[in-house]
Amino acid sequence: EAQVTQNPRYLITVTGKKLTVTCSQNMNHEYMSWYRQDPGLGLRQIYYSMNVEVTDKGDVPEGYKVSRKEKRNFPLILESPSPNQTSLYFCASSLRAVGYEQYFGPGTRLTVT
C-alpha cells in the first residue's frame, strides 16, 4: 500500500531533550516536506527536500533540522525542544515539487513540557 508513515504518533518529552521524528514513504517520491499544525494557523511548512541531499527552509525552520540521505526517508530533528514546539507534525511527499498531489502521513502529536 502506497503510504507515508511517521513515528512516533505521540510523544511527550521535556525541554532540551533531543528527539527525532521519522518519516518514510514507499512511493519513490522525490519531494518531501514537514509541516506543523497549530490551531487557527493552519499548516506551516518547516523544511522541504527536492531530492536526496537537497533540503531547504520553509516558513518556520527555527529550532528544527532535517536530513535527506535516502530518497524514502526524511527525519525531523529537534536538537533542543522547547514548549513552543508543542504541535501536531505532518510529513508529506509528492512525485515532484510542483504539479503533483502531496500525500500526508498520519501526524505526530508532540508535547514538550
Next chain:
Amino acid sequence: AQSVTQPDIHITVSEGASLELRCNYSYGATPYLFWYVQSPGQGLQLLLKYFSGDTLVQGIKGFEAEFKRSQSSFNLRKPSVHWSDAAEYFCAVVPLGDYKLSFGAGTTVTVRA
C-alpha cells in the same frame, strides 16, 4: 503580502443541505490551487486541484470548486452534505515558480442531523 485566506472559521450545515467554503488568495499571478480535507484524527487528503483550464473543477467525495480570477477566489462546494463530511477543510496554494505549499487557516465543518 502574499496570503491565502479562509474567511469562515466554522460552518454548521444540516445533513442534505448544500455547502460552500470560501477561499481567497493574494498573489501576483494565479497560483496552483488546492483543497484538502482533514477528518478528525487523520492526515490530510487532497479533494481537488486547479492549475489551468476549465474553471470548474471536480474532485473526490462529490466536491467541486470554482476558480474566479476576477475575485481571486477558489471556493469549494458540495450540493448535498453527508454526516461524514464533518471535517476541517484547508485551501492551499503553490505560487508560480515556487515549491512551497501554503495553507489557509482552515474551516471546520459541523454537520447536524
